[in-house]
Amino acid sequence: MARQSYTPVAPYADLKRAETLLNAAATTDDVRQACAKEGAKIGYKAFCYLLLGKMTPEGMKPDDACLEAARLETAGESAAALEIYRRVLDAHPDHPIAKKALA
Structure with missing residues (x-):
């Protein structure tokens, strides 16, 4: 039986916000x-996948991440958009949108 990858219900923006909080945490209280929160x-x-580094928001929601990257490109933030596309490809090497953006 093929195993499906985990996809949370939470939107990409919420996952990214949680990842940012975890990356900024300096103590166990943080x-x-x-x-x-x-x-x-x-x-x-x-949350545990983010905490343990098992998955990234881009790995959990690659299509939503690419939409955010496209929005950033439109806003003139191409460096941030390229970083998102790169992180999508790290988790999903054959993702068509991210592959095309970085080609």
Whole structure:
């Protein structure tokens, strides 16, 4: 039986916000506060994947991440958009939108 990858219900923006809080956490109290603030919103399984570095927001929601990257490109923030596309390709090497953007 083929195993499906995990896809949380939370939108990409919420996952990205939780990842940012976790990356900024300097103490265990910071991690606890991030968990209390974001855990229920994005789902505790998604939160744990972010905490452990098992998945990134771009890995969990690649299509939504590419939409955000396209929005950033339109706003003139091409460096940030390219970073998102790169992170999508790290998790999904055959993603057509990210592949085309970085070609």
